[in-house]
Amino acid sequence: MKPYRSVLTHHRTLRSLPALLVLILALVGAQLDAAAPITDKHVKRRVELMTSQKAAITTLADMMAGRMVFNAAKARAARRSLIKSTGDIRKRFKKPRMDPHSHARPLIWQQWEDFETRAERAEDAARQISAYTRNGLLRTVPNMVQACLSCHETYRDTPNDFVTH
Numbered sequence: 476m477k478p479y480r481s482v483l484t485h486h487r488t489l490r491s492l493p494a495l496l497v498l499i500l501a502l503v504g505a506q507l508d509a510a511a512p513i514t515d516k517h518v519k520r521r522v523e524l525m526t527s528q529k530a531a532i533t534t535l536a537d538m539m540a541g542r543m544v545f546n547a548a549k550a551r552a553a554r555r556s557l558i559k560s561t562g563d564i565r566k567r568f569k570k571p572r573m574d575p576h577s578h579a580r581p582l583i584w585q586q587w588e589d590f591e592t593r594a595e596r597a598e599d600a601a602r603q604i605s606a607y608t609r610n611g612l613l614r615t616v617p618n619m620v621q622a623c624l625s626c627h628e629t630y631r632d633t634p635n636d637f638v639t640h
């Protein structure tokens with residue numbers, strides 16, 4: 476079993492839990508300027524969707540890191556939440572809406588099919604999360620994180636450059 480094998484393609488690989496956790500931190504640390512007021516309601520909704528994903532991933536990461544005692548019910552709820560939210564990505568992004576505070580790249584709507592594919596991959600990864608044991612999380616959450624980050628790398632403006640390479 477090689478849980479962390481090529482979690483990230485390109486220039487980074489994850490071989491350890493600490494490395495994964497740093498990456499998760501980069502992912503969930505990503506947010507809009509504290510009080511950035513997004514006025515467009517469609518943009519607001521898609522950012523809310525992403526924020527809920529951040530909450531779910533944080534719960535799972537806390538259990539993986541041992542910061543929170545493993546709790547199967549909570550882990551399963553986080554998994555369900557991720558399945559739902561990743562399944563909604565397409566719908567929430569379909570309309571090409573922009574906002575000065577948005578980090579979405581216009582490329583999304585130039586390459587809509589690829590964006591949809593990334594969203595589908597994220598949904599698959601969410602379904603494949605094994606939430607019954609901590610080991611299950613350790614084995615399956617890296618793939619989820621990879622799906623989040625790989626979409627961000629292409630379609631979100633702030634690069635995921637928290638991990639130096």
Ligand code: HEC
Nearest residue numbers: 505506507525528529577578579593594597623626630631
């Ligand atoms: C299919 C592409 C895609 C996937 C998959 C994806 N995201 Fe995102 N995410 C985006 C885009 C695009 C934005 C920027 C949205 C905006 O600002 O309008 C974003 C924004 C965010 C933000 C807010 C950052 C900011 O700019 O304020 C967080 C947090 C976030 N995503 C977490 C996640 C997590 C956690 C996952 C995986 C469970 C995930 N995302 C999966 C495309 C994606």
